[in-house]
Amino acid sequence: MVEFFKNLSNDYLELLNDNEDFNKTVFILRNELTNTNPDINNIKTINLNHVSIKQFEIIIKYIYGGIFSLDGLDVSFIFEIMLVAYEFFLEELGKFLETFLIEKKASWLRLHFAHIYKSCFQKNKAKRLQNWCKDIVVINPEKVLDSEDFVSIPENALISLIERDDLKMDEIKIWNYIIKWGIAKNPGLSSNLKEWSPENFMTLKITLQNCLPHIRYFQISADDIINNVKPYKQILEKIYGPI
Template sequence: MELNLFEELSNNYLDLLNTNEDFDVIINVEEVSNIKTFHAHSLILKRRSLYFRKELSNANKDQDNNKIIHLRNVSIQNFEIIIRYIYGGTLSLERNDESFIFEFILVSQIFFLEELVKRLENYLIKEKDHWLRSKIVHIHQIVSKNNCFQELQKWCNETVARDPKKVFNSENFVTLQENALVSLIGRDDLQMKEVEIWKSIIKWGISQVPGLPNYLTDWSHEHFQVLKTTLQHCLPLIRYFQMSANDIANNVKPYKQILDEDLWNDISKKFEHPDNQISSIVLPPRIILVPIRAINQFSKVINEEDAAEIASWIDLKNNPYSVENNPYEFNLLLRGSRDGFTSKAFWKLCNGEENLVVVIKVEGTDEILGGYNPIGWIKPANSIGEYGGPHGEYEDCDECFIFSLKNSTLQESILSLVKSMEYAVHNARYCGPAFGGVEEETYGCNFDLVLFIEGETCYCEQSSYEKPIRKLPAKRRSWSNSEMSYFSVEEYEIFQVVKKS
């Protein structure tokens, strides 16, 4: 028989810490205007922490033969948690937010508490993924400097690889550590065009060399050589042969002096005669991945980055919102699947509500379709719009739009603004939310986007909005030049967008 009485053991050690019995170590935690003294035991400290093992071997003693340690890089609050963990193996951070927990991970590493660091890393990754994504640039900068944060490093690299613009387009990109940049651009799954990667590393390299002339025409041979040396670990990782001839001419050629002569000759030869053999090492083309949208507390279809992008379209922002400065909250009104949809539920929960965002996860693909309707849908007062009767009612609006969010085949999201505002939104009892269309006496409304018309049918057919948001699979109408693209819904959600207080 084996008994595990760890809780009682933990409590006994915590009692030892609290009573100060037989202590032989004094730890002074010094803040700017405050000092707090802790009494501890060298045997426990040395066994539990490599930091204390080192410090105690060199610590001075007072007149009572107690070893003295001064801590100036840790707050009193954090050390109180640390010392209780060292003695009792317990930790409670329920009342602390994500920022505090992340900072506490950094503090834990100071004391080489590897098990605690790993547990807290996994906690943030599994439970607070949405917060990590909102702070990805800041977190990536910090963890890339220290190989002790392996779980967060791995998470950051995989997350940035899927959406690299978060880092590459940030103001802090040029401050990225070289090892972090090399790690990113060396990934086969970095979801970024090769020419954009090239331009980014050139931008980073130039920022590392103070005093370079602003114009390339003023650069000397020495200037190019300095840049070449600065980028010596980055240049071999670029997939030059995945760039177009136009990319090479406009973006690589001006900097050809920083490439080895044999490589430049091979690049030129390959584009002039693609079948010719070359001697340079050719890295494999980058792998296009299917984006994985994180499961969020507020949505099963979109994440915070998607919400920020939609908010940017609502406010017609040239510089899109980030997760941190998104001024809107997305309040869920209705959620369901194809099997769970009823027009009755839609009209009951959404009738007359304004500023609505519809998002749809297409079954069998990674597509996310949707639309924004600031005026809302109004249920017709009579039988107009019932299947078999008149087609329904249109409402004017010049602020509506529909969209398709980026995915494995769509590198940039599609935003389609309304062009015929008199057909912006459609109200009919027989269907769910409907955008656009041009009413035809014989054949119906050919909506730009509609959910659950005539029972279960959903489709897109570009007519009253600027761009089609879905191309395939499509079926051409015999009576018009447009194409209907049918799809099934895996999950849909309707949000009301409101300004944050």
């Protein structure tokens, strides 16, 4: 068991165990309410469906008592509660769990790498874990790009990967993966490029507008430009000139 902010009054734990109707969620929900817009009746609603009852109880006990125990918790649960801690701006707890995972459970992180990579960037938290992932993926990018979760990774995760100059992958492969990701983000696009309208190309261009500038076109061979890039020239010509 780890104790945080030991000067926290023991009265908070007594309050938590009291049967009276106290507002026990005021601390944890304050930041969520700040970032939530009210409805027409000036009522703010917070969706916590992604937080399990067990996770919520642990977070509440941490807030009121400053204690957190890893006993009996499996690694996947610890990872998820780390994300919840960051979501509720509990930086001290989040960083503690992040360090624990990197230093003690690295093998589990590698085994579930694609999920870890996606989740960290999706929440845009756990910066140390993000950097840990990037150091691995730059050497073996297929861990993410060939995973089943690839098309669902957030844009910032994809950009953090393709912008690396030391990425161990041919540029044409990076291009093909980006196109695959962009098309997957728009299920209405036909798999047959010959059926695409100008509007379809514009849709893909908008989806990839933050990714395309990171492609090193000068590293792509002439044959690959003709076979792989030129078919999508409509998403490039106004930015990079005619192909």
